[in-house]
Amino acid sequence: MPDSGPIEGEIRQLLTDAFHPETLVVSNDSAMHSGHAGDDGSGESHFSVIIRADAFEGVSRLQRQRKVLAALGDIPGQRVHAFAIKALAPAEPLPENA
Structure with missing residues (x-):
């Protein structure tokens, strides 16, 4: 895995601390949005998360989405332009791209 940036690392830590997930996939999708609205040039403007936890x-x-957003504080919408969430219970199957 390539080095993650500070926001990506913070996302991982906050979600791990809040939910103790059995699965956590944090994807930095910023490169796919280079030059588009919300691209601030930081390389950390667009993320997607797949999280599976008992919570x-x-x-x-x-x-579920509200719980994830609450755990992330000011990251979505203020420090990150776009944030997609797929939150699952343990019995639910992971998406194919996880």
């Missing part, structure tokens, strides 16, 4: 068992999709 999402029996919780609606909307509430």
Whole structure:
């Protein structure tokens, strides 16, 4: 895995601390958006996350997203332009791209 930037590392740490996930995939998608809206030139403007944890068992999709966003504080929407979330309970299958 290539070296991650400071925001990517912070995302990993915050989600690990909050959810103790069995699966956590943090993808920096910024290169795919180079020159587009929200690209601040930092190389850390667009992320996607796949997280599978007990905390999402029996919780609606909307509430799962709210939990993840709450754990990340000011990162989504303020320090990062775009943030996609796929939050799963342990029994749910991972997407093929995980």
